[in-house]
Each structure stands twice: as C-alpha cells, then as structure tokens.
Amino acid sequence: MSSINVLIVEDESIVAMEIESFVSSKLGYNVIGICSSAEDTLKLLETRSADIILMDIRIKGDMDGIELAEVILKQHPKTQIIFLTAHMDDYNVDRAIELDPVAYLSKPFNREELRVVMKIAMQRMHKKSGYKTHNPDHLILDEEYCFNETTQTLFCCDEPIHLTQKEGDLLYLLLQNRNKIVDTYTIEQYLWPDKSVTPNTLRTLVRRLREKLKHKFIQTIPSQGYRLTLPKREKH
Numbered sequence: 001m002s003s004i005n006v007l008i009v010e011d012e013s014i015v016a017m018e019i020e021s022f023v024s025s026k027l028g029y030n031v032i033g034i035c036s037s038a039e040d041t042l043k044l045l046e047t048r049s050a051d052i053i054l055m056d057i058r059i060k061g062d063m064d065g066i067e068l069a070e071v072i073l074k075q076h077p078k079t080q081i082i083f084l085t086a087h088m089d090d091y092n093v094d095r096a097i098e099l100d101p102v103a104y105l106s107k108p109f110n111r112e113e114l115r116v117v118m119k120i121a122m123q124r125m126h127k128k129s130g131y132k133t134h135n136p137d138h139l140i141l142d143e144e145y146c147f148n149e150t151t152q153t154l155f156c157c158d159e160p161i162h163l164t165q166k167e168g169d170l171l172y173l174l175l176q177n178r179n180k181i182v183d184t185y186t187i188e189q190y191l192w193p194d195k196s197v198t199p200n201t202l203r204t205l206v207r208r209l210r211e212k213l214k215h216k217f218i219q220t221i222p223s224q225g226y227r228l229t230l231p232k233r234e235k236h
Helices: 013-026 038-045 065-075 090-097 111-125 165-176 184-191 199-212
Strands: 005-009 030-035 052-056 080-085 103-106 138-140 145-148 153-156 159-161 181-183 218-221 225-228
Touching: 005 013, 005 038, 013 030, 013 111, 030 038, 038 065, 052 065, 052 111, 065 080, 065 090, 080 111, 103 111, 103 199, 111 159, 165 184, 165 199, 165 225, 181 184, 184 199, 184 225, 199 218
Parallel strands: 005 030, 005 052, 052 080, 080 103
Antiparallel strands: 138 145, 145 153, 153 159, 181 225, 218 225
C-alpha cells in the first residue's frame, strides 16, 4: 500500500500524529504530510499528490474542511475525501453530501472504523464500488450499501461496517419498516424495553447510525419518528 499517498488535514497536532502513526505504521499507507490549514494544504498539493485525504471539518484559517475539499476536488476529482468531525450539524451535512465523501468519522473514532473506510476509499479509487457477489440475503440500499438480513451486517463497498448492538437493532427495525414512519415510542420500546430513556438518547443513536450511512436513507419526521426510504427495487 506504500504507493497510496495519504494527506492528513487536522489542526490538533496530537490527534494528527496518532492518525499518522496508525495509517503509516499499521496500515502501510504513505503519509505525505500533515496540514492544519487550507493554505498549508493547497501549498503542499502544488508539489505532492494525495490519493486519500483525511479532512477535519474544523481547521485553522478562513476556509473550513468542506470548503477546502470542494476546492481540492475541482482540481483533483479522483481524490478520496474522508471527513473527520466532532459534530455534524444539518448545515454541514448538506454541504458535505454534495461532495460525496468516502465517509464521515466522528471523533473520537476507533481504529477499526478508520481501517475499513480506508479500504472503502481504495475500492472507490479503483471503481470497485459494485457488489462482487449476488447474495440473496443482501438487501441492496444503493450502489454502495447493502444489509445482510440473516446476519444483520451492514456493508459498504463489500466491506463490513461496525455497528454497535443498538445501532444494528435500530437499522434492522427501520429496514423491516422501510418506506414507513416508525414512531419514537415504537423505537424506544424495541430498543429499550425495560427502561425509559431521554429523547436525546435516541437522537444520539440515530445521529451515529446516520454517520455510518453517510447521512443517506434515514429521514426525521418531526413530532412523529423516523423513516428509512429505499428505492422500490431492493434486491438483485
């Protein structure tokens, strides 16, 4: 993997160094540099090429990570962007979706998640985002995502995506009721049958699941609940 160039854009030096160590030493990618601002990033890219950029959304300077990614993609459209963020509000979600990033990683993220999204980036680079197998147990969500209904495993570009137990249960429930509104009471009773939870607990769970689905599919229905919307043709 040493031929794959990775650029880290992160203004927290400790976080950046931890990412660099893992990406280079453990995963075997070639880290061409660490930048903390748009100015430094664009200057480096004048002389070096990056196949994959790990892009913090909040960086130093007048330009944020999403604006910087837009500039880079206009100049280098094949570059794969992985956004890093501590919080993704609706405004930034809408802006980021337009750029079709590989993934959003919430800080703090675990190393297994980073390993998987790097592999997904590799597959996208080589245009291997389609499915290698025609598994009858796979429910196709779109050209990237599918869900194995037997094992309750989510895949992106044929790579399994780690879900917590609650994330997996929520996704399964929404998929079982796809294209229908599932009210919050039903969701809470399904996920936490023996205890009451605050509304924020469910909102946080939905937010984490949305990030792993790149903010696709799941809609919030105000004062009612959530709906997971899929195209009519769902299986191979």
